[in-house]
Amino acid sequence: MTNERVLLDPTSESTPMERNLSERPETMNGLTVGLLDISKGRGDIFLNRLEEKLSDIGIKTLRFKKPTFTKPAPVDLRQEIATKCDAVIEALAD
Amino acid sequence: MHDIDDIERRGIPAVMIASAPFEDAAQTQADALGLDISRVFVPHPVQDRTDDEMHEMADLVFNKVLDTLTR
Amino acid sequence: MFERSWTDGLPVVPPTTERVRKMLEGTTRSPDEIIVSVPPNLIECTVEKIAINAVMAGCKPDYLPVVISALETICTEEFNMHGVLATTMSVGPIFVVNGPITRDIGMNSGINVLGHGNRANSTIGRAVQLVIHNVGGGGPGGIDRSTLGHMGKQGFCFSENELSSPWSSLAESRGYNSSQNVVTAFTGEGPRLVMDQKSRTPESLIRTLAEHLISSVSSRVVVGMDAMLVLSPEHASRFHEAGWSKDRFLEEIAEIMMIDTDNIIAGSGGIEEGLPTEMKGMSLPKFKPNGLLLVQAGGPAGLFSAIIGGWLNGPSGSEPVSKEISA
Numbered sequence: 001m002t003n004e005r006v007l008l009d010p011t012s013e014s015t016p017m018e019r020n021l022s023e024r025p026e027t028m029n030g031l032t033v034g035l036l037d038i039s040k041g042r043g044d045i046f047l048n049r050l051e052e053k054l055s056d057i058g059i060k061t062l063r064f065k066k067p068t069f070t071k072p073a074p075v076d077l078r079q080e081i082a083t084k085c086d087a088v089i090e091a092l093a094d
Numbered sequence: 095m096h097d098i099d100d101i102e103r104r105g106i107p108a109v110m111i112a113s114a115p116f117e118d119a120a121q122t123q124a125d126a127l128g129l130d131i132s133r134v135f136v137p138h139p140v141q142d143r144t145d146d147e148m149h150e151m152a153d154l155v156f157n158k159v160l161d162t163l164t165r
Numbered sequence: 166m167f168e169r170s171w172t173d174g175l176p177v178v179p180p181t182t183e184r185v186r187k188m189l190e191g192t193t194r195s196p197d198e199i200i201v202s203v204p205p206n207l208i209e210c211t212v213e214k215i216a217i218n219a220v221m222a223g224c225k226p227d228y229l230p231v232v233i234s235a236l237e238t239i240c241t242e243e244f245n246m247h248g249v250l251a252t253t254m255s256v257g258p259i260f261v262v263n264g265p266i267t268r269d270i271g272m273n274s275g276i277n278v279l280g281h282g283n284r285a286n287s288t289i290g291r292a293v294q295l296v297i298h299n300v301g302g303g304g305p306g307g308i309d310r311s312t313l314g315h316m317g318k319q320g321f322c323f324s325e326n327e328l329s330s331p332w333s334s335l336a337e338s339r340g341y342n343s344s345q346n347v348v349t350a351f352t353g354e355g356p357r358l359v360m361d362q363k364s365r366t367p368e369s370l371i372r373t374l375a376e377h378l379i380s381s382v383s384s385r386v387v388v389g390m391d392a393m394l395v396l397s398p399e400h401a402s403r404f405h406e407a408g409w410s411k412d413r414f415l416e417e418i419a420e421i422m423m424i425d426t427d428n429i430i431a432g433s434g435g436i437e438e439g440l441p442t443e444m445k446g447m448s449l450p451k452f453k454p455n456g457l458l459l460v461q462a463g464g465p466a467g468l469f470s471a472i473i474g475g476w477l478n479g480p481s482g483s484e485p486v487s488k489e490i491s492a
Contacts, residue, residue, distance in 0.1 A: 010217045010299040012208040016128030024165045049152035068481035070248030072096040082104040093112035094140035122307035
């Protein structure tokens with residue numbers, strides 16, 4: 001009964017392709033930062049403050065909010081963010 | 095994290111901010127996605143904080159957040 | 166296998182080629198057919214992968230169609246299994262099976278229905294959880310962030326005692342007929358006992374049930390979270406014998422569970438948790454329409470029922486999902 005010893009793999013058997021992060025700019029000067037609120041309690045207060053501090057140092061911001069923190073943002077929203085922003089900050093998961 | 099992954103795929107630098115207990119989950123998800131997503135953690139808990147405490151939290155991580163988005 | 170992180174902490178049946186081949190005889194579907202994309206990593210999952218995990222869980226081949234359909238219910242946008250895993254709340258998928266298949270495969274809807282001791286009940290839910298763990302990559306401490314969890318996350322599946330009740334079954338109330346085999350998934354906590362050994366009239370017993378349901382998850386949560394009520398045969402008979410229909414039961418209990426928001430505003434009663442002050446002076450239902458799922462099950466003796474508290478409902482959370490089981 002040698003084949004009794006062969007076990008089939010219950011996992012996905014897939015390892016993701018390792019990718020690198022997008023290239024970062026030297027500085028944020030003159031760029032637009034998207035602030036993506038995940039719609040979890042207190043996140044808006046936190047992002048308000050980040051927005052304030054970004055504009056203090058002359059960085060433009062745009063606000064976005066996804067409908068719910070429990071699911072990925074709708075594809076249209078991600079598209080919109082990608083066309084309007086040079087960088088994105090998402091907050092606040094707890 | 096799927097949002098950040100998608101935005102990064104579109105060539106836009108992105109960072110997520112979460113509270114400290116999510117460090118493990120973020121690592122697991124980053125491993126599964128194959129992208130070492132930029133992430134910054136704030137102290138837990140969040141839900142019972144006052145507005146002032148939330149502002150302090152934002153001040154605390156502000157420079158770190160900018161660092162993850164620039165070279 | 167435990168060291169390879171293939172298990173849920175309990176021993177599993179080694180998935181040998183021969184056992185998996187036998188398991189696949191339980192379905193007419195092709196082993197390489199892709200059934201669902203399994204969260205959280207959204208990995209395409211074949212019948213064969215499901216069969217491997219079903220072997221490990223201890224399933225018999227004739228349970229496989231139920232396991233496959235149970236996976237189909239939770240790998241949907243409405244059920245939002247990724248959210249159910251990631252939440253810190255102590256919830257997991259719970260499966261209720263209706264239809265002739267429950268008798269064919271010997272599922273338990275009687276004594277200890279929410280507990281252990283029946284092979285089909287114990288292994289079907291477990292097989293689903295192993296697929297989420299092994300194929301989807303969603304295990305405790307990784308993507309699963311539950312603060313406390315509950316024992317039912319090992320696998321929570323049972324059938325309804327649908328033959329001895331004049332009321333429609335859960336599946337029938339969700340639009341199926343009694344000859345269809347249906348699995349319904351609900352996101353819930355562990356069950357909690359409701360004791361009422363004195364009520365002899367439906368009017369009295371329904372108040373006890375309502376009083377306990379109001380505290381489901383938190384007495385300060387209204388509308389946003391569902392619950393499942395597992396009504397035992399003896400409790401159910403109080404309503405059946407008095408001629409109450411299921412609709413009447415659900416209407417009357419909803420009426421009793423209208424909540425005066427003044428009592429659950431943040432700060433009321435010296436408790437900081439609660440609704441925002443703007444919501445004062447309102448009357449809100451504890452559960453949204455159809456937010457209370459009624460299932461009849463349990464042993465013949467005992468004046469107890471059980472409440473299974475839910476999680477966030479609606480598009481932000483998880484909605485119950487039913488699917489017909491196909492061979």
